[in-house]
Structures are given as structure tokens and as C-alpha cells.
Amino acid sequence: EPEVTQTPSHQVTQMGQEVILRCVPISNHLYFYWYRQILGQKVEFLVSFYNNEISEKSEIFDDQFSVERPDGSNFTLKIRSTKLEDSAMYFCASRRGEGTEAFFGQGTRLTVV
């Protein structure tokens, strides 16, 4: 069964460093997302991406964040200068079309020290 794959599963980084979280969405999906979940809290929307551009972003998604779909299969989230409060589980998701269900990857746990 096709699935969304995220790498790495866990990343530890020093404050101020740049990190890139990687995702391979399901191959025939057209809509891509990043969400995050601070430990013990709810899942929060970060950004949606369709047709090679950002379609919507939340207030969390400030200038430190960027997304890219560099090669038609990968979908990355870059955090330019990490802060302690960026520590969270980051989920990538994809879906086929409007109103269809989103399938999530297993998440990348980012720990900023």
C-alpha cells in the first residue's frame, strides 16, 4: 500500500542551525502539507503546497520556514535558524484531490538543543 515516507525519524540539532526535513508523498497525490505537533498538544497546520507553490500558510510559518518540491517526488521543509520552540513532531501529508483524505507520514521528531 502506498504511503508517505519521512526522513529522518529523529533529528537533533543545535539552536541556530538549519535543518531540512524530507518527505516523499504518495506518487499520484497533488496536494502536500506540513503539520507540526508540539509534545502532548494538538496537530497544527503549517503550510499547504499545490501546483509547485504555497497555497496557504499559517502564522507559525514565518520567514524561517520554507518548502520545496525540488524533483517531483521529494517535498522538503527547511527551518533556517532553529529555535528551542521549534522542537516538535513534524508531519508531512499528501492527498489526491479536493475533499479527499490526507495521508500522513510517520513524522520527524525534531529536538533543538
Place this chain on the structure above:
Amino acid sequence: AQKVTQAQTEISVVEKEDVTLDCVYETRDTTYYLFWYKQPPSGELVFLIRRNSFDEQNEISGRYSWNFQKSTSSFNFTITASQVVDSAVYFCALSDYNTDKLIFGTGTRLQVFP
């Protein structure tokens, strides 16, 4: 503004009990979608069900059933004869036709004891 409320923070039951997880939503849109996701201790988010706003028919899938009532803006989830493997955090979520992002509730942690 869109909002999803899961008032039950944590529920504990003994195996074989039935349990209902509540979800109340707010939206001004007439076309919207409701979802349930399961987050087991391993952390991933597992899709369980999607309903659109025009389909109020209740759904049953094995031990799982969902009750969608537009009149009360609720989309409740019932697990019949719960099992230890049902222990997880369950999230209700909402999206509308104009914005495809998911708005999640705060989740309900279900613990099923043997």
C-alpha cells in the same frame, strides 16, 4: 472561524466496554469535511474516516461507528467492545471546501485496560 472541540481529554475503559468519543465543530461553510485520525503510542497519524457535509448517514466499520449530526454540529466516534490495541489518542478534524488545511481538535486519549 473554524474550530473543533474534543471536550474529553482522557477516557479510561476496561476491555470490551463500548466507548464514545465526542467531537463538536464550528464552521460557517456549507460544504465541509470531517475526519477522524488515530495516533497510537508509536506516534504516526492513521486515517480512520472522512465524511462530507452532505452525507449524514451514519457509518459502521467493524467495531467502529460514526454518528454525524449537523443539527448539533457533532461527529462522534464509537468503539464497540474496545480492545487494548485501541489505546491511542484520537483526533477529530475539519476542513472546508475553500481551504484544504485540516483543523484538528485537541484529541482524546483513550486507554483501554485489560
